[in-house]
Amino acid sequence: MPITDVPTISLATSVPRDPDALVVGLAETSEGDVLVGLPDEVAKAINKAFGTDLATVAGRLGGSSKNGRAVVVAGPGGARIVVVGLGPIDVTPEQVRRAVGSAVRLVAGLSAPSRQTVAISLETVEPQVIKGAAEGALLGAYSYRAAADVPGIGQFVLVSANRRPDAKQALDLAVTTAKAVNQAREWVNTPANLLFPETFADAARATARAARVDVEVWDEKALEREGFGGILAVGGGSTRKPRLVKLAYAPRGARFHLAIIGKGITFDAGGLNLKTPDGMYTMKTDMAGAAAVIAAVTAIAELGLRIRVTGWAAMAENLPSGSAYRPSDVLTMYGGKTVENGNSDAEGRLVMADALVKSAEEKPNLVLDVATLTGACMVALGERVAGLMARDDQTADLVLDAAEAAGEQFWQLPIPEDARPKLESKVADLKSTGDKYGGALTAAAFLSEFVPEETPWAHLDIAGPSFNSGAPYDYTPAGGTGSAVRTLIALAHALAN
Ligand code: BES
Ligand code: MN
Ligand code: ZN
Numbered sequence: 001m002p003i004t005d006v007p008t009i010s011l012a013t014s015v016p017r018d019p020d021a022l023v024v025g026l027a028e029t030s031e032g033d034v035l036v037g038l039p040d041e042v043a044k045a046i047n048k049a050f051g052t053d054l055a056t057v058a059g060r061l062g063g064s065s066k067n068g069r070a071v072v073v074a075g076p077g078g079a080r081i082v083v084v085g086l087g088p089i090d091v092t093p094e095q096v097r098r099a100v101g102s103a104v105r106l107v108a109g110l111s112a113p114s115r116q117t118v119a120i121s122l123e124t125v126e127p128q129v130i131k132g133a134a135e136g137a138l139l140g141a142y143s144y145r146a147a148a149d150v151p152g153i154g155q156f157v158l159v160s161a162n163r164r165p166d167a168k169q170a171l172d173l174a175v176t177t178a179k180a181v182n183q184a185r186e187w188v189n190t191p192a193n194l195l196f197p198e199t200f201a202d203a204a205r206a207t208a209r210a211a212r213v214d215v216e217v218w219d220e221k222a223l224e225r226e227g228f229g230g231i232l233a234v235g236g237g238s239t240r241k242p243r244l245v246k247l248a249y250a251p252r253g254a255r256f257h258l259a260i261i262g263k264g265i266t267f268d269a270g271g272l273n274l275k276t277p278d279g280m281y282t283m284k285t286d287m288a289g290a291a292a293v294i295a296a297v298t299a300i301a302e303l304g305l306r307i308r309v310t311g312w313a314a315m316a317e318n319l320p321s322g323s324a325y326r327p328s329d330v331l332t333m334y335g336g337k338t339v340e341n342g343n344s345d346a347e348g349r350l351v352m353a354d355a356l357v358k359s360a361e362e363k364p365n366l367v368l369d370v371a372t373l374t375g376a377c378m379v380a381l382g383e384r385v386a387g388l389m390a391r392d393d394q395t396a397d398l399v400l401d402a403a404e405a406a407g408e409q410f411w412q413l414p415i416p417e418d419a420r421p422k423l424e425s426k427v428a429d430l431k432s433t434g435d436k437y438g439g440a441l442t443a444a445a446f447l448s449e450f451v452p453e454e455t456p457w458a459h460l461d462i463a464g465p466s467f468n469s470g471a472p473y474d475y476t477p478a479g480g481t482g483s484a485v486r487t488l489i490a491l492a493h494a495l496a497n
Contacts, residue, residue: 020112024121070103101136118157189284258366272326384465
């Protein structure tokens, strides 16, 4: 489960001598495409060897200024020159993050005699762009069980003319952030026979403690003693018993208390409402919210941000069995509300409800939950955009701004007034499911019932973006993506004093 052989990254004001690969850019301007970051002596050597300039050579190989398009050209002394499209020249941090990610994925997959040194030369100066480039490199270099036949990347050297401390600060922030994202990816990718509530809680404890975060774990007995009826019902069908994990980071002088709650279903078979084979296959990703929360709290503590952050991870495995909870069961949730189970595959909202109620006991200033909650959210927004729901637009905007700064795609969906009436039950305080329409919205309306009305709250549905079941692209690998980690860290950054 630990990630090994992580490449290092450092800043330099000029291209180092003899890198194994040199990444330069090709950007779009009104006067045509221009090369970005190519040192004069390399340009001269290329012109001499090919009789034309690097942009033309790259073009012949299929390269272009299209963002993320990357080709390799043989450079002087056998170095690989990677020409990567940046898109329009007035680059955003996300454009650079994606371009560098593409270039690095290309290099990481090439055979080499030993682990490669990769120089990235893109004329990055602004701290946010430096951060984007560094994150693109470290995120693009990740793959689950990296190919054994190539040595991969040993170190990155990021070339920047910025000698100010803000350059180094941006780099350090990027390193901590990327490490957290890659950790979340690794947990998601770890199959559910190896990562289940007990082992996931152990991993959370080890990771968070190393960052001096206080960790508390409720095992099944403690959950029973305190009446966590949602988590226990969902976890009841598995021999791997459920856990609730609390991570507390409370630095001196912090003025704001942020609570973040993650869905940690280590495998979602659908319970007695069994999923189809295709629908079930990727369901090791159903703990991605909890992975994001644990990774983000750890990173926030490592960064020493002056904000109190409490993370909660509700962990259970949703399997069908003789001890599984049934559709129509009435559950008593933590705090006493009763819920009629409409569908055992709507398990996420039940574990989240318990954790939300628990988290509110500390009266945080803002509650944020992160969950791979509904297929309906994917129907609405596709696989790359996460849903954001809140009861007030101020809270929604706060999170949307953090997502924008982090380079993650979120789109606000409403919690319409007709959602709550769909959850009426004849036998309990409310039912867990509505009708077949607007499933992401009724799920949010359900969760809303478990957050005190006066507490600012936002719900992130990352069902789509948490897992890439297709080919890798930009800095996104196949499998777990680490969705929401960057947004959570950026939000804590924005709220810290
Ligand atoms: N974990 C799923 C949602 C999901 C689907 C995540 C696809 C990632 C990819 C969730 O527990 C679920 O099964 N939701 C149901 C709810 C329904 C039964 C009301 C759904 O979306 O179909
Ligand atoms: Mn489910
Ligand atoms: Zn689920």
